[in-house]
Amino acid sequence: MSTGSDQFAAGIPILPKVEVQPGDAINITTTRVTRLVLRSPNTPIINILGTVYYSTSNLEIWSDDPRYNLRDNSIPGVAGSYKPASVDVSLKTTILIVYLRQDPSVSSIAFQLIGDLHGRVVVNASPCYAGLPNPVALSTKHAGIPWGYAGDIQWSLIHPKTKERIPLNQTRVEIYGLSSYLPPFFKNPGTPVKFLRYIALPEPKTDYRSWVATTCMTDFWFRYDTFNGKPRFASSPTGVGYKFNYWLSTIFTRLTVNCYDQAGIVQLAYSLQVGNPQNTWAYMAPYGFINKTQLVGEGQSNNPFYRQQLAIRCIDGYDPRRTQFGNHAFIISGGLVMDSTCGPHTGNETPPAYVSAAIDNSRPSGTSANIRMYQGITTLVGGSSAANAAPPSTFPDPIMDAVDRAMEKGLVPHPPPVRFSNAHLAALGPLLVDGFSFRQKYQSTDIGDFGSETRYIFRLDDATYTLSASICADHQAAISAIRQHLATYQMPLDDLFTRPAPGTQKGQINLEGENVIVWVRGDTFLVLDVDSTNPDIKSVAKRVDDFIDQSAVENPALALAPVLSSLPEPTAPVDLGSEFTISPLVDDVGVMQTVVEHGHVLLLSNDQLTKTFKFLALTPGEEAIFFYFAHPQSLRTVSGMVNVTVQGSV
Numbered sequence: 001m002s003t004g005s006d007q008f009a010a011g012i013p014i015l016p017k018v019e020v021q022p023g024d025a026i027n028i029t030t031t032r033v034t035r036l037v038l039r040s041p042n043t044p045i046i047n048i049l050g051t052v053y054y055s056t057s058n059l060e061i062w063s064d065d066p067r068y069n070l071r072d073n074s075i076p077g078v079a080g081s082y083k084p085a086s087v088d089v090s091l092k093t094t095i096l097i098v099y100l101r102q103d104p105s106v107s108s109i110a111f112q113l114i115g116d117l118h119g120r121v122v123v124n125a126s127p128c129y130a131g132l133p134n135p136v137a138l139s140t141k142h143a144g145i146p147w148g149y150a151g152d153i154q155w156s157l158i159h160p161k162t163k164e165r166i167p168l169n170q171t172r173v174e175i176y177g178l179s180s181y182l183p184p185f186f187k188n189p190g191t192p193v194k195f196l197r198y199i200a201l202p203e204p205k206t207d208y209r210s211w212v213a214t215t216c217m218t219d220f221w222f223r224y225d226t227f228n229g230k231p232r233f234a235s236s237p238t239g240v241g242y243k244f245n246y247w248l249s250t251i252f253t254r255l256t257v258n259c260y261d262q263a264g265i266v267q268l269a270y271s272l273q274v275g276n277p278q279n280t281w282a283y284m285a286p287y288g289f290i291n292k293t294q295l296v297g298e299g300q301s302n303n304p305f306y307r308q309q310l311a312i313r314c315i316d317g318y319d320p321r322r323t324q325f326g327n328h329a330f331i332i333s334g335g336l337v338m339d340s341t342c343g344p345h346t347g348n349e350t351p352p353a354y355v356s357a358a359i360d361n362s363r364p365s366g367t368s369a370n371i372r373m374y375q376g377i378t379t380l381v382g383g384s385s386a387a388n389a390a391p392p393s394t395f396p397d398p399i400m401d402a403v404d405r406a407m408e409k410g411l412v413p414h415p416p417p418v419r420f421s422n423a424h425l426a427a428l429g430p431l432l433v434d435g436f437s438f439r440q441k442y443q444s445t446d447i448g449d450f451g452s453e454t455r456y457i458f459r460l461d462d463a464t465y466t467l468s469a470s471i472c473a474d475h476q477a478a479i480s481a482i483r484q485h486l487a488t489y490q491m492p493l494d495d496l497f498t499r500p501a502p503g504t505q506k507g508q509i510n511l512e513g514e515n516v517i518v519w520v521r522g523d524t525f526l527v528l529d530v531d532s533t534n535p536d537i538k539s540v541a542k543r544v545d546d547f548i549d550q551s552a553v554e555n556p557a558l559a560l561a562p563v564l565s566s567l568p569e570p571t572a573p574v575d576l577g578s579e580f581t582i583s584p585l586v587d588d589v590g591v592m593q594t595v596v597e598h599g600h601v602l603l604l605s606n607d608q609l610t611k612t613f614k615f616l617a618l619t620p621g622e623e624a625i626f627f628y629f630a631h632p633q634s635l636r637t638v639s640g641m642v643n644v645t646v647q648g649s650v
Helices: 005-010 193-199 208-218 244-250 259-274 351-358 397-410 425-436 475-486 536-550
Strands: 032-039 058-063 085-088 093-101 112-117 120-127 133-139 147-158 165-178 239-241 281-284 293-295 299-301 328-333 336-339 371-374 376-379 439-448 451-460 463-471 509-512 516-521 524-530 563-566 579-582 585-587 591-596 601-607 612-617 621-630 637-647
Touching: 032 165, 058 165, 112 133, 120 147, 147 193, 165 193, 193 208, 193 244, 193 259, 208 259, 208 336, 239 259, 244 259, 244 439, 259 281, 259 328, 259 336, 259 376, 336 351, 397 475, 397 509, 425 439, 425 451, 425 463, 425 536, 439 591, 439 621, 463 536, 475 509, 475 516, 475 524, 516 536, 524 536, 563 637, 591 601, 612 637
Parallel strands: 085 165, 239 376
Antiparallel strands: 032 058, 032 093, 093 133, 112 120, 112 147, 120 133, 147 165, 281 328, 281 371, 293 299, 328 336, 439 451, 451 463, 463 524, 509 516, 516 524, 563 585, 579 612, 591 621, 601 612, 621 637
16 A cells, blocks of 8 residues: 655645546446545544544444435535544544445456545545455645545546546545544543534644634634623633533624633634643733733724723723723743734743733733633533632632622622522523514523523624523522622623612622623522613513512422433443443433543433433443433423443453
């Protein structure tokens, strides 16, 4: 077999023009590609339907079985596959095993096989034999830089004498080159293919730091929250939890974000190349007034909290209306800064140089000595602001002091008794649509050991309303959730929140900002915000609070919840490399999710209809699998755990 490694290392050659000699042509053959197998895939990829196809050795990525349609055209312009796969990004060539159906009429001819994709040779001419597995070399785009192929490989046979090209069939493939040392949350349950299609597929070239910082700032249409710097996806100023599915579902919708959200997505995109380096999350407090710069989604500004008043987006340096970042998060790797909130800063500045370029040093400000490093994002499990977040004790003291003051301000005098939500949360969206002429654009629910969080997005004229309703384990958990949430604003809390007017307060804890309202009622934590100044936010919050309150019950045992009768576990150890299923006996369930603790098994599919989870035994060891179930109306959760032993040797 000829790998053509020198050719591939130099780049992918343009497909040459083929000239066929008159009288020598073979016009037709029944030879065709019947299977494609990828050798040594390095990490699971979650397809667009949420399913994983994976093997630790050889993985079939295409077959001509008519029962299966692998063409995933769900994203315009991307010819994807329902069986995406990845290999180690450091490889110069990747081995594909091609199976051919034999044609007796030409079986004596020593053909070579060639494959091209989008007009470029991706499999150079290689000897091939019908009926046998044919290892061929698939060229990479840039060894060491994340890359991707998606589309239909056109296979052809090359006649050894005439060099005639005889077209065969096409095969749909989607293959990526990624680090083999990805963070644990990308290795199990896998890396979403939708993310790869936007980060790795568009040929990042050689300056990957610059590609990531620029792409994450400009390509997904998020825009900075100029009212208060509220996060949307990150659960902590130091990273930790990230609502990644929420991010994937809302790209190109012009939602607001803050710097923790932007630092988080930069870290995730950068990990596709570098894996899981330690302590790349930079948190700087105090920060200061920013120099005039591009603010994500907002254009040039030196006044980040200008509240959409364009006249003061850029103002005189000493104008009393000028605002500053109380703190800021970005990524430092290899001693160089990537910032996709401002700039962007594309990985070519040291921290002192970055601070000098980004911050107006004519005003009191922080210095590079104020930067503290953290691990950053450690889990992509969705959920409320308190889910999987760093404990408040790890946050800088000034943040927690401000949170304490805000919590004191938010205590409702003579609060109502603590009760427990039993509201039909699926009906909340239609209620607000009818009551306020909203257009509902989005709704999703995540569940886990924190309980459940349901997010709603509505549009009214040019305003976007976002509502988050978290059903927590109890009242104390809801209080912890609001404390965690308050720690994530970039605008100083003392300037942002006020105590609601007497007679308008909701629940036991309630704070209001110009365009955001947060409150705790019993075991429910709620956040409502709008991206423009709109007095109706208070009317909307009251309607939501009344809806939650009118169905509340005195005892959580009276609330609607799933009934988990049994959670059977395998009766014997499972063999390494084998697939197995777990089918809980559970009723009254609307959402199911699972988390594995150690990564010895991999979730392949979660069938909500049959209530069946399919797993692959990845590595030997003892595994704990946690299952979470939410009621379709109340979204109250129950959970269970099974232990599985994977036996065998690697």
